[in-house]
Amino acid sequence: xxxxxxxxxxxxxxxxxxxxxxxxxxxxxxxxxxxxxxxxxxxxxxxxxxxxxxxxxxxxxxxxxxxxxxxxxxxxxxxxxxxxxxxxxxxxxxxxxxxxxxxxxxxxxxxxxxxxxxxxxxxxxxxxxxxxxxxxxxxxxxxxxxxxxxxxxxxxxxxxxxxxxxxxxxxxxxxxxxxxxxxxxxxxxxxxxxxxxxxxxxxxxxxxxxxxxxxxxxxxxxxxxxxxxxxxxxxxxxxxxxxxxxxxxxxxxxxxxxxxxxxxxxxxxxxxxxxxxxxxxxxxxxxxxxxxxxxxxxxxxxxxxxxxxxxxxxxxxxxxxxxxxxxxxxxxxxxxxxxxxxxxxxxxxxxxxxxxxxxxxxxxxxxxxxxxxxxxxxxxxxxxxxxxxxxxxxxxxxxxxxxxxxxxxxxxxxxxxxxxxxxxxxxxxxxxxxxxxxxxxxxxxxxxxxxxxxxxxxxxxxxxxxxxxxxxxxxxxxxxxxxxxxxxxxxxxxxxxxxxxxxxxxxxxxxxxxxxxxxxxxxxxxxxxxxxxxxxxxxxxxxxxxxxxxxxxxxxxxxxxxxxxxxxxxxxxxxxxxxxxxxxxxxxxxxxxxxxxxxxxx
Numbered sequence: 102x103x104x105x106x107x108x109x110x111x112x113x114x115x116x117x118x119x120x121x122x123x124x125x126x127x128x129x130x131x132x133x134x135x136x137x138x139x140x141x142x143x144x145x146x147x148x149x150x151x152x153x154x155x156x157x158x159x160x161x162x163x164x165x166x167x168x169x170x171x172x173x174x175x176x177x178x179x180x181x182x183x184x185x186x187x188x189x190x191x192x193x194x195x196x197x198x199x200x201x202x203x204x205x206x207x208x209x210x211x212x213x214x215x216x217x218x219x220x221x222x223x224x225x226x227x228x229x230x231x232x233x234x235x236x237x238x239x240x241x242x243x244x245x246x247x248x249x250x251x252x253x254x255x256x257x258x259x260x261x262x263x264x265x266x267x268x269x270x271x272x273x274x275x276x277x278x279x280x281x282x283x284x285x286x287x288x289x290x291x292x293x294x295x296x297x298x299x300x301x302x303x304x305x306x307x308x309x310x311x312x313x314x315x316x317x318x319x320x321x322x323x324x325x326x327x328x329x330x331x332x333x334x335x336x337x338x339x340x341x342x343x344x345x346x347x348x349x350x351x352x353x354x355x356x357x358x359x360x361x362x363x364x365x366x367x368x369x370x371x372x373x374x375x376x377x378x379x380x381x382x383x384x385x386x387x388x389x390x391x392x393x394x395x396x397x398x399x400x401x402x403x404x405x406x407x408x409x410x411x412x413x414x415x416x417x418x419x420x421x422x423x424x425x426x427x428x429x430x431x432x433x434x435x436x437x438x439x440x441x442x443x444x445x446x447x448x449x450x451x452x453x454x455x456x457x458x459x460x461x462x463x464x465x466x467x468x469x470x471x472x473x474x475x476x477x478x479x480x481x482x483x484x485x486x487x488x489x490x491x492x493x494x495x496x497x498x499x500x501x502x503x504x505x506x507x508x509x510x511x512x513x514x515x516x517x518x519x520x521x522x523x524x525x526x527x528x529x530x531x532x533x534x535x536x537x538x539x540x541x542x543x544x545x546x547x548x549x550x551x552x553x554x555x556x557x558x559x560x561x562x563x564x565x566x567x568x569x570x571x572x573x574x575x576x577x578x579x580x581x582x583x584x585x586x587x588x589x590x591x592x593x594x595x596x597x598x599x600x601x602x603x604x605x606x607x608x609x610x611x612x613x614x615x616x617x618x619x620x621x622x623x624x625x626x627x628x629x630x631x632x633x634x635x636x637x638x639x640x641x642x643x644x645x646x647x648x649x650x651x652x653x654x655x656x657x658x659x660x661x662x663x664x665x666x667x668x669x670x671x672x673x674x675x676x677x678x679x680x681x682x683x684x685x686x687x688x689x690x691x692x693x694x695x696x697x698x699x700x701x702x703x
Contacts, residue, residue: 104123104124104125104177105125106125106175107125107127107175107207108125108126108127108175109124109125109126110124110125110126111126111146111147111148111149112126112128112144112145112146112148112149112150112151112194113146113148113149113150113151113193113194114148114149114194115151115180115194115197115199116193116194116196116197117182117196117197119180119197120180120181120182120197121179121180121181122179122180123177123178123179123180123202124177124178124179124180124199125175125176125177125203126144126146126151126153126175126176126177126199127144127146127173127174127175127176127207128144128145128146128151128173128174129144129145129146129171129172129173129174129210129217129237130142130143130144130145130168130169130170130171130172130174130210131143131144131145131150131170131217131218132170132218133166133168133170135166137157138156138157138158139154139155139156139157140154140155140157140162140165140166141153141154141198142154142155142165142168142176142201143218144174144176144199145237147242149192149193149194150192150194151192151194151197151198151199152189152192152194152195152198152199153176153178153198153199153200153201154198154199154200154201155200155201155204159201161201161202161203161204164204164206165201165204168204168206168209169209169210169211169213170210170213170217170218171210171213171217171234171237172206172208172209172210173206173207173208173210174204174205174206174207175203175204175205175207176199176201176203176204177201177202177203177204178199178200178201178202178203179199179200179202180197180198180199180200181197181198181199181200182196182197183195183196183197183198213234214227214230214231214234215227215228215231215234215235217234217237217238219238220238220239220240223235225654225662225663226662226668228654229654229660229661229662229667229668229669230668230669231669232658232659232669233669236658240655241655244644244648244650244655244656245656245658247367247644247647247648248644248656250367251363251367251640251643251644251647252319252640254362254363254366254367255319255340255359255363255640256319258358258359258362258363259317259340259342259359262315262355262359263314263315264315264316264317264342265313265315265316265317266316266317266318267308267313267316267317267318268318269298269301269304269305269308269318269320270298270304271297271298271321272285272295272296272297273295273296273297273298273304274295274296274621275294275295275296276296276299276303276618276619280299280324280325280326281324281325281326282296282297282299282323282324282325283296283297283323283324283325283335284296285297286684286685286686287684288683288684288685291684291685292685297323298320298321298322298323299322299323299324300320300322300339300341300637301318301320301322301341302556303619303621303622305341305342305343305635306343306556306594306622306625306630306633307621307622307625308343309343309344309345309630309631309633310625310626310628310629310630310631310633313345314344314345314346315342315343315344315345315355316341316342316343316344316635317340317341317342317343318341319338319339319340319341319640320338320339320340320341320637321336321337321338322336322337322338322339323335323336324337325665328661328662328663328664328665333641333653333654333657333660333661334661334662334663334664334665335661335665336661337639337640337641337653338639338640338641339589339637339638339639339640340359340589340637340638340639340640340643341635341637342355342356342635342636342637343633343634343635344633344634344635345631345632345633346631346632346633347593347632347633347634348593348634349535349577349579349593349634351634352579352591352593352634352635352636353376353377353533353579354376356581356636356638357375357376357377357531358375360375360531360581360583360588360638360643361374361375361531363643363647364529364583364643364646364647367647368529368646368647370527370528370529371527371528371529372528372529372531373396373528373529373530373531373532375531377531377532377533377581378396378531378532378533379532379533379535380394380532380533380534380535381534381535381536382534382535382536382537382538383536385534386507387402387404387428387507388401388402389401389402389511389514390402390428390507390508390509390510390511390512390513390514391507391508391511391585392534392537392580392582392587393534393580393582393585393586393587394532394534394582394585395515395518395524395530395584395585396530396532396584397518397524397525397526397528397530397584397585398514398515398518398523398524399518399523400430400431400433400514400517400518400523401431401514402428402429402430402510402511402514403428403429403430403431403487403488404426404427404428404429405427405428405429405484405487405488405498406421406426406427408427408476408480408483408484408487409421409427409480409500410422412475412476412477412480413475413476413477414472414475414476415475416500417498417500420500420501421500424502424503425500425501425502425503425506426500426501426502426503426506427498427499427500427506428498428499428500428506428507428510429484429487429488429496429497429498429499430496430497430498430499430510430513430514430517431488431489431490431494431495431496431497431517432460432494432495432496432497432517432521433490433494433495433521434493434494434521435462435494435495435521436462436463436464436492436493436494436495437493442520443460443470443495446458446460446497446516446520449516450513453509453512455499455509458497458498458499458513459471459472459497459498460472460495460496460497460498461473461476461481461484461495461496461498462494462495463481463484463485463490463491463492463493463494463495463496464492464493465492468481470495472498484496497513497517499513515585528584529583529584529646530583530584531581531582531583532581532582533579533580533581533582534579534580534582535578535579536560536575537552537553537575537576537578537579537580538552538553538572538574538575538576539551539552539553539557539559539571539574539575539576539604540552540571540572540574540607540608541572542572548608548609549571549572549607549608549609550608551608552576553576553578553590553592554576554578554590554592555604555605555608556592556594556595556601556622557576557577557578557592557593557594557595558576558577558592558593558594558595558596558597558600558632558634559574559575559576559577559595559600559604560574560575560576560577561574561575562597562600563597563599563600563603566600566603566604566607567603571607576592577592577593577634578590578591578592579591579592579636581636581638583646584646586642586645586646587639588638588639588642588643589636589637589638589639590636590637591634591635591636591637592634592635593632593633593634594632594633594634594635596626596630596631596632596633597626597630598623598626598627601615601623601626602615641653641656641657644656
């Protein structure tokens with residue numbers, strides 16, 4: 102029987118069961134090793150690597166020797182068993198090799214800007230400009246394979262719960278709320294623009310109002326914002342879901358088994374059992390200094406303001422009298438650390454724009470440190486009791502205004518967790534952050550602003566908006582966090598038009614403003630809307646965690662760089678004047694540079 106022109110087997114398929122068979126393989130030349138009279142060629146495809154060998158007496162030897170790395174070749178030959186001494190246990194095909202009887206170069210590789218057969222470091226520019234090479238490397242190739250597998254498993258888990266996968270529009274209307282839109286000019290409607298969706302938020306709510314009970318999709322989202330390690334510039338994907346006639350508990354109960362299954366099956370780490378722990382926003386900011394707490398770090402922040410109120414430590418006592426608060430972060434077992442440990446932390450704090458980092462080292466008979474001598478024994482004992490610390494432990498202190506102290510206290514907690522090697526790197530620790538404030542005070546304008554999603558239902562419904570001070574109103578909003586990374590925000594939606602108008606009125610919007618800016622949503626709510634809610638975990642961030650990668654670039658096939666440029670395809674690029682004319686657009690000349698001011702000396 103004649104062989105397939107390119108391959109009878111893949112490069113990850115052959116085993117001792119195939120010994121003696123005549124086979125054909127195609128792939129990329131991964132590595133070559135010339136042993137003088139023998140040439141070994143590792144041939145790689147998507148499925149694995151097979152070692153091929155050719156003897157110097159073979160007339161095809163020079164042709165095989167001339168094949169450059171990463172050229173695509175087709176090899177024919179007999180499968181032979183390796184000797185016990187030459188078995189490669191790291192390869193699926195490591196017990197056999199192919200003795201070459203035929204070789205043909207399908208496509209030579211002319212240039213090799215980066216090595217595929219190693220994970221050596223290369224600059225972002227080289228990697229993204231040559232992404233087709235970069236994606237051949239084993240680690241990132243496997244990341245993209247896992248991404249596909251997670252995608253399919255997620256779909257399966259959602260469908261099993263009765264969710265329908267429904268696609269929402271990519272071309273939609275610009276919204277005044279949220280991040281900056283990507284705009285698309287309309288040829289058929291000159292002067293008007295579509296917007297790429299920042300999220301399918303309004304559409305998924307409209308689906309619930311339309312009578313669908315459970316919706317999901319792996320949704321592309323577009324936001325014209327700066328890149329971060331956990332956020333791709335321009336484009337990202339999320340597991341978007343929405344449910345009708347549900348409470349917050351119902352949304353949690355639907356999503357938790359999906360996340361637990363995905364992270365258990367693909368993560369190779371312990372996953373916190375569900376139901377996941379729920380932490381009120383205020384508690385998170387107090388104990389962890391963040392609304393994205395990393396629960397792998399066991400350190401907890403304590404409010405010790407009253408310990409310092411009226412104390413002899415004038416620096417803190419005076420600030421407390423002016424309204425500041427004091428937060429303490431424990432340093433268990435650090436009392437035996439050299440002075441340099443504490444000096445380095447002080448330097449680190451100054452590098453973060455702080456005057457330093459005060460501390461106390463608790464001892465059996467005497468406590469030490471720059472703050473200890475200013476506190477009496479009773480206050481020192483109170484600190485130990487409140488923080489559950491003993492001799493040999495330390496406490497570090499942050500004093501600032503109440504609305505600013507949490508961020509740096511959280512940074513100290515993280516720094517100490519890293520320095521003391523307390524962060525459990527073998528776990529995925531999930532939590533929900535709940536009870537977010539509905540509103541916040543804008544420091545610049547002094548006005549009340551929405552602090553989160555303006556379309557969320559306030560806790561207590563419309564009556565809460567009438568009876569409570571705006572800053573005391575809590576929203577039915579929640580975030581899902583894993584290992585200090587926010588995967589998603591979600592909410593029970595405001596399905597009442599009168600409640601929606603009142604919520605926006607508090608933030609300074611008239612009913613006419615709401616009708617004008619959100620006409621589609623308002624009209625739908627007036628048609629009879631079910632109570633509904635949902636969530637949208639970031640799919641890219643999930644894969645980043647599962648792959649244990651520090652940057653989304655490592656789990657996205659064709660990412661942009663930090664400047665939102667596609668170096669491979671050359672985007673964004675210029676378009677012709679004819680294209681612009683067809684859209685009713687024209688380029689404006691660049692703004693002239695201001696002439697340098699001349700300094701005239703008298």
